[in-house]
Amino acid sequence: MSASPEESLVQQWTSEQARLRQQLVEEDTEDWQKSPGFSGLERVGGVDLSFIKGDDVNACAQLVVLSYPDLELLYENSQMVTLTAPYVAGFLAFRETPFLIEALQQLERDKPELLPQVVFVDGNGIFHYREFGLACHLGVLSGLPCVGVAKNLLQVQGVYKSEEHQSQIAALQKGGDSFPLTATSGKVLGKALRSSDKSSKPVYVSVGHKISLDAAVRLTHSCCRYRVPEPIRQEMVQ
Structure with missing residues (x-):
């Protein structure tokens, strides 16, 4: 029996994901x-794709670049x-x-001097x-x-919204406090970070590429005035 179009696509994507995974760097390179x-x-970026309510096909792709450490807006681009792809x-x-x-790529063509040195993604990395x-x-x-900075916990690889998880969140006393998100394999896939003194609800930070988890967590905290790091939050308020 032949695979359905979606099954064929998932097989193709699984193979492509595995190929790209081999190129992933989970340590500091800069x-x-x-x-x-x-x-x-000097420059931190943020990207996000936000959907119109009730429409899962049309979206707004956004890129912002902020100065660091001042977190002032240097560049903003929104495209419908x-x-x-399903x-x-x-x-x-x-x-x-x-x-x-x-x-x-458009930023690199038009204003290469503003290309970010690191990009915050509204979503997960290796978590x-x-x-x-x-x-x-x-x-x-x-x-x-x-x-990767996610606002909600992805329940994956043995990490769940359990009572233990909730008590670990409650134990985060101040901005900068964190605890590891450990898979059943024992690998630390990310950290739950209390990003601001003002917010008791954590964000979930994980390595995307070419940065260590320690640096990713420190950088996320340093870019937070509120719960969500400014390069991602700025997109929400644009």
């Missing part, structure tokens, strides 16, 4: 990442786009990444079913360091 105050980091859980990147890559979420996909294809 000098600024190893500096306690991120000395040398039409998604053609939604399949665990393969979100295949729907969304092409438009985010296009936004980065994913097959350890290759949207932030990893974008990082590998763009070649830029990427950090």
Whole structure:
């Protein structure tokens, strides 16, 4: 019996995801990442694809670039786009990444001096079913360091919204406090971070590409005035 079109697509995407996964770098590659105050980091980006309510085909692809450490807006680009790939859980990147890559490429063509040195992605990195979420996909294809920051917990690889998880959240006393998200394999896939003193609800940070988890968590905290890091939050208020 032949596979349905969607089954064939999922097989193709699974194979492509595994191929890209081999290129993933889960450690610091830039000098600024190893500096306690991120000395040398001047531009941080944020990307997101936001949908119109009730419409899962038309969306707004957004890219912002902020100065660092001041977090002042340097560049903003929003484009209405039409998604053609179907939604399949665990393969979100295949729907969304092409438009985010296009936004980065347009910036590189028009104003290369404003290209971000790191990109925050509204979604997960290696905290994913097959350890290759949207932030990893974008990082590998763009070649830029990427950090995944999710607002909701993806219940995956043995990480659940259990009583223990809730009590760990309650134990986060102040902005910057975090605890590891550990898979059943023992691998730490990310961290739950209390990003601001003002917000007791954590965000979920994971490595996208070319950055260590420690640097990703420190950088996320340093870019938060509120719960969500400014490069992602700015898109919501644009």
